[in-house]
């Protein structure tokens with residue numbers, strides 16, 4: 019290890035641009051250290067904001083049960099089981115260090131692929147896949163589907179169904195001949211080979227963005243997704259698709275339709291939802307086709323990035339880890355492989 023004096027000597031010999039680089043690196047090291055220290059505290063506070071409840075049975079009849087590696091353990095007096103701050107969080111029983119998780123969260127804020135993130139964080143591609151989906155499951159849990167009110171723009175967007183990530187080894191049979199990756203479907207218009215993502219966005223910036231069905235959206239799909247999540251006093255703006263007309267009756271106070279080819283009707287428009295969709299298409303493009311079964315996680319990833327759009331990258335990464343540590347998740351890697359397509 020070099021002495022601090024020889025480091026100072028070396029620094030004096032650096033060029034201006036090297037000094038600037040050094041300055042930025044030191045800044046990063048400091049913020050990483052501060053972050054590591056406070057991360058567990060914040061996660062714990064958010065997780066146990068209503069008091070410490072047993073993670074196994076939910077009982078509040080819980081006592082402190084010693085510390086191990088500086089992690090507080092608890093024992094439930096009802097079910098007699100023990101748990102700690104990290105039990106059932108993405109960081110629990112992880113062989114990956116906290117620093118690697120932080121780097122990984124940063125990669126996710128930047129929207130890097132599984133392979134690129136693996137390289138940066140020095141983990142295998144398999145581990146990278148696992149880290150990604152553990153974090154995203156937790157983010158989904160944390161965000162929930164959401165709620166919208168006031169003036170609400172609604173529309174839907176489509177992506178070709180993808181069976182990427184399903185392997186013959188696990189007994190998967192392709193329902194149709196496989197397409198070359200990224201190749202567009204030939205059929206014109208919307209077919210059952212496309213998955214539909216219903217979207218609602220209000221003027222407060224609340225977003226509902228969920229994969230609902232294959233092909234054209236039906237009134238039943240809208241009912242299932244928006245019932246209880248859309249304020250009955252809301253005013254909705256949609257295009258002239260007829261499913262919305264049927265849905266609007268009885269579910270909202272007012273329905274403004276934008277005629278096809280038009281962008282607005284008086285002061286009402288659907289440009290927020292349209293711009294969200296074009297942003298999403300541009301963002302998801304970098305992944306070269308996401309397997310449909312993982313698409314809901316990617317939608318929540320995108321939505322999470324929109325919610326924290328104004329924060330600095332490092333703060334976003336930190337927030338991602340705090341949020342994802344708040345809720346319990348106990349899925350293991352083989353369960354991801356077995357996961358099927360689930361519509362909201």
Ligand SMILES: [Zn+2]
Nearest residue numbers: 072075094097
């Ligand atoms: Zn218990």
